[in-house]
Amino acid sequence: xxxxxxxxxxxxxxxxxxxxxxxxxxxxxxxxxxxxxxxxxxxxxxxxxxxxxxxxxxxxxxxxxxxxxxxxxxxxxxxxxxxxxxxxxxxxxxxxxxxxxxxxxxxxxxxxxxxxxxxxxxxxxxxxxxxxxxxxxxxxxxxxxxxxxxxxxxxxxxxxxxxxxxxxxxxxxxxxxxxxxxxxxxxxxxxxxxxxxxxxxxxxxxxxxxxxxxxxxxxxxxxxxxxxxxxxxxxxxxxxxxxxxxxxxxxxxxxxxxxxxxxxxxxxxxxxxxxxxxxxxxxxxxxxxxxxxxxxxxxxxxxxxxxxxxxxxxxxxxxxxxxxxxxxxxxxxxxxxx
Amino acid sequence: xxxxxxxxxxxxxxxxxxxxxxxxxxxxxxxxxxxxxxxxxxxxxxxxxxxxxxxxxxxxxxxxxxxxxxxxxxxxxxxxxxxxxxxxxxxxxxxxxxxxxxxxxxxxxxxxxxxxxxxxxxxxxxxxxxxxxxxxxxxxxxxxxxxxxxxxxxxxxxxxxxxxxxxxxxxxxxxxxxxxxxxxxxxxxxxxxxxxxxxxxxxxxxxxxxxxxxxxxxxxxxxxxxxxxxxxxxxxxxxxxxxxxxxxxxxxxxxxxxxxxxxxxxxxxxxxxxxxxxxxxxxxxxxxxxxxxxxxxxxxxxxxxxxxxxxxxxxxxxxxxxxxxxxxxxxxxxxxxxxxxxxxxxxxxxxxxxxxxxxxxxxxxxxxxxxxxxxxxxxxxxxxxxxxxxxxxxxxxxxxxxxxxxxxxxxxxxxxxxxxxxxxxxxxxxxxxxxxxxxxxxxxxxxxxxxxxxxxxxxxxxxxxxxxxxxxxxxxxxxxxxxxxxxxxxxxxxxxxxxxxxxxxxxxxxxxxxxxxx
Numbered sequence: 001x002x003x004x005x006x007x008x009x010x011x012x013x014x015x016x017x018x019x020x021x022x023x024x025x026x027x028x029x030x031x032x033x034x035x036x037x038x039x040x041x042x043x044x045x046x047x048x049x050x051x052x053x054x055x056x057x058x059x060x061x062x063x064x065x066x067x068x069x070x071x072x073x074x075x076x077x078x079x080x081x082x083x084x085x086x087x088x089x090x091x092x093x094x095x096x097x098x099x100x101x102x103x104x105x106x107x108x109x110x111x112x113x114x115x116x117x118x119x120x121x122x123x124x125x126x127x128x129x130x131x132x133x134x135x136x137x138x139x140x141x142x143x144x145x146x147x148x149x150x151x152x153x154x155x156x157x158x159x160x161x162x163x164x165x166x167x168x169x170x171x172x173x174x175x176x177x178x179x180x181x182x183x184x185x186x187x188x189x190x191x192x193x194x195x196x197x198x199x200x201x202x203x204x205x206x207x208x209x210x211x212x213x214x215x216x217x218x219x220x221x222x223x224x225x226x227x228x229x230x231x232x233x234x235x236x237x238x239x240x241x242x243x244x245x246x247x248x249x250x251x252x253x254x255x256x257x258x259x260x261x262x263x264x265x266x267x268x269x270x271x272x273x274x275x276x277x278x279x280x281x282x283x284x285x286x287x288x289x290x291x292x293x294x295x296x297x298x299x300x301x302x303x304x305x306x307x308x309x310x311x312x313x314x315x316x317x318x319x320x321x322x323x324x325x326x327x328x329x330x331x332x333x334x335x336x337x338x
Numbered sequence: 339x340x341x342x343x344x345x346x347x348x349x350x351x352x353x354x355x356x357x358x359x360x361x362x363x364x365x366x367x368x369x370x371x372x373x374x375x376x377x378x379x380x381x382x383x384x385x386x387x388x389x390x391x392x393x394x395x396x397x398x399x400x401x402x403x404x405x406x407x408x409x410x411x412x413x414x415x416x417x418x419x420x421x422x423x424x425x426x427x428x429x430x431x432x433x434x435x436x437x438x439x440x441x442x443x444x445x446x447x448x449x450x451x452x453x454x455x456x457x458x459x460x461x462x463x464x465x466x467x468x469x470x471x472x473x474x475x476x477x478x479x480x481x482x483x484x485x486x487x488x489x490x491x492x493x494x495x496x497x498x499x500x501x502x503x504x505x506x507x508x509x510x511x512x513x514x515x516x517x518x519x520x521x522x523x524x525x526x527x528x529x530x531x532x533x534x535x536x537x538x539x540x541x542x543x544x545x546x547x548x549x550x551x552x553x554x555x556x557x558x559x560x561x562x563x564x565x566x567x568x569x570x571x572x573x574x575x576x577x578x579x580x581x582x583x584x585x586x587x588x589x590x591x592x593x594x595x596x597x598x599x600x601x602x603x604x605x606x607x608x609x610x611x612x613x614x615x616x617x618x619x620x621x622x623x624x625x626x627x628x629x630x631x632x633x634x635x636x637x638x639x640x641x642x643x644x645x646x647x648x649x650x651x652x653x654x655x656x657x658x659x660x661x662x663x664x665x666x667x668x669x670x671x672x673x674x675x676x677x678x679x680x681x682x683x684x685x686x687x688x689x690x691x692x693x694x695x696x697x698x699x700x701x702x703x704x705x706x707x708x709x710x711x712x713x714x715x716x717x718x719x720x721x722x723x724x725x726x727x728x729x730x731x732x733x734x735x736x737x738x739x740x741x742x743x744x745x746x747x748x749x750x751x752x753x754x755x756x757x758x759x760x761x762x763x764x765x766x767x768x769x770x771x772x773x774x775x776x777x778x779x780x781x782x783x784x785x786x787x788x789x790x791x792x793x794x795x796x797x798x799x800x801x802x803x804x805x806x807x808x809x810x811x812x813x814x815x816x817x818x819x820x821x822x823x824x825x826x827x828x829x830x831x832x833x834x835x836x837x838x839x840x841x842x843x844x845x846x847x848x849x850x851x852x853x854x855x856x
């Protein structure tokens with residue numbers, strides 16, 4: 001009984017987000033001029049490319065019962081680093097690995113504090129959220145560095161798409177990584193281990209799973225991807241700033257939770273998380289096209305998130321009530337007997 | 339029907355009670371008499387209908403047939419409140435108190451004595467609570483918050499609450515399952531006090547020695563049927579087990595003689611500061627070695643340090659002569675160790691994961707095909723062991739949380755036996771599981787040892803230790819105090835070493851036992 005409800009609940013939720021995605025797309029096509037054309041869709045997808053990339057390791061982290069709130073700050077730090085190095089005249093080919101290295105080190109620090117010192121990831125990454133953003137400001141101040149080499153910048157922009165399609169390069173990269181991540185999460189021992197850690201960390205450790213090492217790897221990957229997203233962000237807007245991507249971590253986590261990944265860990269699918277990202281991307285695009293103010297957009301996203309967290313609970317409560325009522329009906333002749 | 343007992347008239351009785359849930363017949367024509375001043379045991383395996391019977395008495399279930407008699411008068415309980423008002427109190431295994439309220443507030447929740455202007459009379463509440471505690475002969479401060487109380491203390495609070503309701507019937511559902519020896523002794527003295535005050539007590543426990551030590555009568559259920567209601571005088575443990583399972587006690591501990599092979603596990607001078615010191619022992623192939631001692635002696639901690647889930651501060655563990663990397667369960671598994679932990683719900687299993695995935699968790703490298711987890715292989719591995727261990731389940735994709743305690747334990751055993759270990763460490767392998775499954779687990783351990791597996795068994799169950807082990811290591815306060823071969827193992831020798839008495843004889847026991855293996 002509980003299996004069935006849990007199972008149907010998550011099947012339903014994943015599917016629901018997918019259906020909602022299609023519904024939003026169809027509604028947009030029907031009501032909004034300039035929505036369902038390749039230029040706009042490229043723009044809509046391109047706008048979420050950083051969120052989408054960061055959402056992949058974030059999904060793995062949340063499944064394992066962890067969270068990384070420092071991702072947007074790492075994006076900013078990477079951007080600031082790229083800007084200041086470019087300003088100082090370094091070659092862009094050198095800047096990229098330096099930024100990635102910074103991301104890996106930042107992730108390593110998060111992971112070290114969580115696994116060796118034993119602090120909860122929420123507390124650790126709230127701290128490093130401030131720390132990394134602070135470092136970004138120290139490196140670049142409130143300057144903005146522009147004029148990055150067109151050779152690379154054009155690949156980040158959504159005007160340049162994969163030949164023959166409307167898919168921007170970062171989104172194509174995301175698609176490839178998403179497939180890889182989905183396989184890793186759902187079809188490998190690595191993924192199984194993450195689910196076990198998220199559901200019951202002690203039991204995973206007692207089953208010989210290297211809990212600390214896996215968590216450390218996840219945080220490093222998360223930092224790495226965030227710093228790479230920082231480079232894309234910088235190139236896409238053509239501007240390196242210390243406050244790039246401010247608050248983006250909440251959109252990433254919102255997308256992942258919207259996709260039905262359980263914040264308590266141990267449950268969720270990568271497909272759901274991807275659908276969550278795309279849904280938020282399309283919705284934002286649609287609202288912008290309809291000249292709806294940014295404030296309202298934020299409210300809509302917020303409501304959607306609350307609904308996503310609330311709906312599975314409501315479904316569970318309702319099905320339990322129904323279960324209890326059938327049980328009560330079965331026992332009605334019983335109480336009538338004496 | 340029942341032989342009319344010469345004692346007092348029953349205060350609470352069941353007459354021919356039946357209860358079905360859907361297709362399951364939970365109780366079938368069960369009768370029970372609870373008399374004032376009598377402690378009555380309810381015996382039966384898991385699923386025999388004990389819980390349903392308790393819930394019927396507590397007003398949670400209505401019987402389909404039959405009657406509940408209160409002081410000889412038929413009554414109908416429409417809910418737990420009716421049963422409580424009739425003077426029936428149930429003490430559950432794990433009480434649920436309000437953690438932030440004091441003991442006194444928990445007891446008088448919602449019915450505190452008042453002073454003028456509806457103010458709660460704290461002094462009266464505390465005085466009444468202190469009176470209840472002194473009636474029970476327990477020293478608990480009424481002002482202490484419930485948070486941080488041991489389970490044993492929480493049960494005392496529940497009992498005090500029952501007394502404050504003037505309960506005449508006290509039903510105790512496996513109250514000792516989570517208690518230590520001394521806590522159990524205190525609980526028993528409280529229960530005896532209640533008996534002396536004229537309360538009728540219904541006592542449920544899996545531990546036969548508790549039933550025989552505390553109760554005067556026993557009612558046995560099997561598959562929802564009433565097997566017998568009789569005085570315990572003149573009844574043996576074998577008789578009671580036979581009534582519960584329809585089998586003999588020898589079947590419960592089927593230990594075959596084993597020829598020990600070469601040493602496979604050797605632990606030397608293992609130390610964890612403040613927990614255990616200087617622990618050295620060896621386990622040979624084909625041998626069942628028990629690690630006995632009182633709760634808190636450090637037995638589980640030694641087992642966990644050997645397996646590497648806890649890090650030892652000093653000493654080493656060798657498997658087949660090779661030293662294990664300290665603090666790495668993965669290395670221990672690769673060397674052929676397996677640990678079935680004491681707490682299966684927290685550490686043995688991922689409760690919300692399916693049976694097959696739980697079993698697959700120890701073999702993520704074995705169920706691969708082209709680098710990816712193969713669901714078919716994973717399923718086959720689980721199905722294979724489910725059959726071998728006679729697991730009762732409906733689908734392998736069901737979460738383990740739906741299984742009974744005994745079947746959950748089988749899943750833990752399956753997940754470790756599937757790794758084909760050379761050394762199996764089992765920590766309290768039969769705690770909290772019913773007699774039938776217990777016998778199956780014992781038979782399994784015995785036949786595994788006969789096939790050459792080395793078994794290290796941590797157990798607090800003395801009959802299990804005495805009957806299953808080839809050799810008994812006894813720990814006392816973090817040290818290994820004795821090593822007793824099967825022939826010389828008795829309740830007395832083991833308990834003496836476990837409580838730290840007569841250390842001289844223990845040491846001679848140990849050196850004597852050491853001689854054959856230089």
